[in-house]
Amino acid sequence: MSAVNDSLVIARRNLIRMTRIPEMILFGLIQPIMFVVLFTYVFGGSMQIGNSANLDVYKNFLMAGIFAQTVTFATASSGAGIADDMHKGLIDRFRSLPMARGAVLTGRTVADLVQTALTLFVLAIVALIVGWRPGSVETTNFGKILGGFGLLLLLGYAFTWIGALIGLSVRTPEAATSGGLIWLFPVTFISNAFVDSSKMTPWLRHIAEWNPFSATVQACRKLFGDPGLSPSDAWPMQHPVWASLIYSILIIVVFRTLAVRKYRRATS
Amino acid sequence: MPGAIYAEGLVKTFGDVRALDGVDLDVPEGTVLGLLGPNGAGKTTAVRCLTTLLRPDSGKAVVAGVDVLKHPDAVRRRVGLSGQFAAVDEYLTGRENLQMVGQLYQMRAKAAKVRAAELLEQFNLTEAADRPAKTYSGGMRRRLDLAAALVVSPPVMFMDEPTTGLDPRNRQQLWEVIKQLVSDGTTLLLTTQYLEEADHLAHDICVVDHGRVIARGTADQLKAQTGGERVEVVVHEREHIATASEVLRGFGKGETTVEEHTRKLTVPVTGGAKLLAEVIRELDGRGIEIDDIGLRRPTLDDVFLSLTGHVAEVKDEENGVAGDTRGRKPKKDPAKKDPATDPAKNETAQSETAQTEPAQSETAQTEATK
Numbered sequence: 001m002s003a004v005n006d007s008l009v010i011a012r013r014n015l016i017r018m019t020r021i022p023e024m025i026l027f028g029l030i031q032p033i034m035f036v037v038l039f040t041y042v043f044g045g046s047m048q049i050g051n052s053a054n055l056d057v058y059k060n061f062l063m064a065g066i067f068a069q070t071v072t073f074a075t076a077s078s079g080a081g082i083a084d085d086m087h088k089g090l091i092d093r094f095r096s097l098p099m100a101r102g103a104v105l106t107g108r109t110v111a112d113l114v115q116t117a118l119t120l121f122v123l124a125i126v127a128l129i130v131g132w133r134p135g136s137v138e139t140t141n142f143g144k145i146l147g148g149f150g151l152l153l154l155l156g157y158a159f160t161w162i163g164a165l166i167g168l169s170v171r172t173p174e175a176a177t178s179g180g181l182i183w184l185f186p187v188t189f190i191s192n193a194f195v196d197s198s199k200m201t202p203w204l205r206h207i208a209e210w211n212p213f214s215a216t217v218q219a220c221r222k223l224f225g226d227p228g229l230s231p232s233d234a235w236p237m238q239h240p241v242w243a244s245l246i247y248s249i250l251i252i253v254v255f256r257t258l259a260v261r262k263y264r265r266a267t268s
Numbered sequence: 269m270p271g272a273i274y275a276e277g278l279v280k281t282f283g284d285v286r287a288l289d290g291v292d293l294d295v296p297e298g299t300v301l302g303l304l305g306p307n308g309a310g311k312t313t314a315v316r317c318l319t320t321l322l323r324p325d326s327g328k329a330v331v332a333g334v335d336v337l338k339h340p341d342a343v344r345r346r347v348g349l350s351g352q353f354a355a356v357d358e359y360l361t362g363r364e365n366l367q368m369v370g371q372l373y374q375m376r377a378k379a380a381k382v383r384a385a386e387l388l389e390q391f392n393l394t395e396a397a398d399r400p401a402k403t404y405s406g407g408m409r410r411r412l413d414l415a416a417a418l419v420v421s422p423p424v425m426f427m428d429e430p431t432t433g434l435d436p437r438n439r440q441q442l443w444e445v446i447k448q449l450v451s452d453g454t455t456l457l458l459t460t461q462y463l464e465e466a467d468h469l470a471h472d473i474c475v476v477d478h479g480r481v482i483a484r485g486t487a488d489q490l491k492a493q494t495g496g497e498r499v500e501v502v503v504h505e506r507e508h509i510a511t512a513s514e515v516l517r518g519f520g521k522g523e524t525t526v527e528e529h530t531r532k533l534t535v536p537v538t539g540g541a542k543l544l545a546e547v548i549r550e551l552d553g554r555g556i557e558i559d560d561i562g563l564r565r566p567t568l569d570d571v572f573l574s575l576t577g578h579v580a581e582v583k584d585e586e587n588g589v590a591g592d593t594r595g596r597k598p599k600k601d602p603a604k605k606d607p608a609t610d611p612a613k614n615e616t617a618q619s620e621t622a623q624t625e626p627a628q629s630e631t632a633q634t635e636a637t638k
Binding site for chain 2: 006012017088089090091095096099103
C-alpha cells in the first residue's frame, strides 16, 4: 500500500517539477513534431510502401513509427532526471525516509508516462493535421485506436525503466542524456518504423522483425488500419499485439528489477 | 543501558580506505555529541552508517533502541537527518517540499499539510513558503532542510556539518534552532569541522581522525589535557620585540615563542588576570606600545592540533569564521586570522604566510573600501 502511495507522492513531485520547467515539455513536443514534418515531406515523396509510392500512403504508414519513436525517446529524459536526483543531496533524504524502496524510480517513470501521454496526444493532433487518416486500409474503430495508443504508452513506460537503469549507471546527468539516446537510434531505425523492413538485407531484416520496437509499430498499424503491414512470417509480425504486450511487460519486469536493485546498492 | 545512539566497533572500508576503523559511540538520551574531525576523517561515513544510508562492514549500531542493521526501516521512522548539502528539491516550494517529506514519513496528506505550515512558521519561512526553493538563500535552504528532518519530531537527530558554508549570522541563527531542539529533549549527533561549533553546542565531543575516535570528553576535559594558559602579546613596533621578549621571560613558566611577521609573542604562564595586569604595567613602563594583549586558554584548535598532529582543515574561505575566536578581540583583517591563531602552522609555514599575507591584506582592504 505504502509503495503505491509513495510512488504517487514522488510522481506528483516530478510532475510539479515539469510544470516549473515548461521549456522541457516544449522541447519534448517540438522534436516529434519536427520528425513528423521532416519525414513526411523530405522522405515521403521517394518512399515506396507496398507497391505504392504515393505520399498519402507513406504518411499513413509513417505515423505509427513516429508515435513509437516518440514514446521511446522519453527514456533519455527519464534517465537524466534520475541521474540528476542521484547526484543531489535529495536522494539521501529519500533514502533516510521510511518509504518504499522502489518509489523514487516508480514515481519518476510514472511522471514520465504522464508527460509521454501528453506529448502523444499533441502529436496525434499534428498527425491528423498533416493528413494521417486511420482506417485508410482496414476498418478500425475508436476502441482499436485507443488500444494502439495504450500499447504505445506501455512501450514508452517499459523503455523508461531502461532509461532509469542507464541513469543509475552513469556518473552525470549529461552522460545519462546522451547514453540514453545513442542506443535508441539503432533500435528505432533497424525496424519497420520508417521503411519497409522486408526490403532490408536478410540479417538486418531478421533483427528488424524481432525487434520489440517493431512489434509495437506493427500492432499499431494493424489497430489503426494503416498501410504497410510487414508480411513477414516472423512470430512478432504475425501476432503483433501479443508480441508488443509480451515484450513490454518483459522489459518492465527485467529492467525494473535491475534498476531497483541498482538503486538500493547505488550508495551503499 | 545503551544511549539513544550507540555504536560498537563500526568498520566501513571503501576499497583500500578504511573510512571507519572501529568506531565506538554512546550518546545518552537528550544530549548532544559533537563528532569533530577534519575532512575525510570519517564523520560523514559514521552518520551514513547510523542513518541506514550505508551498511557497515562490521560492528553494531543501535539508534533509538532499534538495531540499525536488523531493522533499518524502523530506524528511519525514528530519526531525522540533515545532511551536508541542503537536501531539498529546488523546483518545489518550501511548502511542497515539507508536505512531500511528511507524506513519505507515511503521514496523511492533510496532516502533512498542517505540519508543513507549522514548521514553516517555526523556521521563519512562512513568507517564502510558496516560492520555489531555488530562490532561497543558503541560510533559508538549510533551515528548510532542517525543517524537513524534523517533520515527525524524531527523538534522534543527525546533523552532518549543518553550518558548513553559512555566513556567521545564519550560523548563529541555526545554532539557536539546534539549542532549542535539544532543550526539547532531542538526542543529537552533530558532525563539524568547526571547533567552535562543537565547543558551543555539544555536551560531549569525540575527536575523529582517519576513521578512529582519538579522544573523547567534554570540551573542558579536552582542553585541560592540552595544557594551561598563556599570555599573548602583539607589539606595535617590530623593534620592540626583543625588549618585550625579555619582559615576558621574567613572567613566563616556559619558553617564549616569537612570530616576527605578526609581531606576536606567546609565553606560558600561571597566575591569571593578576599576572596579566603586571605584564601590561611592565611593558608600559618600558614604553612598549602594544596592539593586543590577552590571557589565552587552550582552544579546541590547540586540542585538535596536539591530538592529531595536524591543523584542522579550514576549507571555508567565504566566511572565515572557522577557528575559535571567542575570547579574542575581533580582528580587522579576516585574511590574517588563520595564520595568526595557529601558532604551529606559523612555525612550519612562516615563509609562505609571510609572502602571501601582504597580498591577502590588500584584497581584504580593497574589499573593505568598496
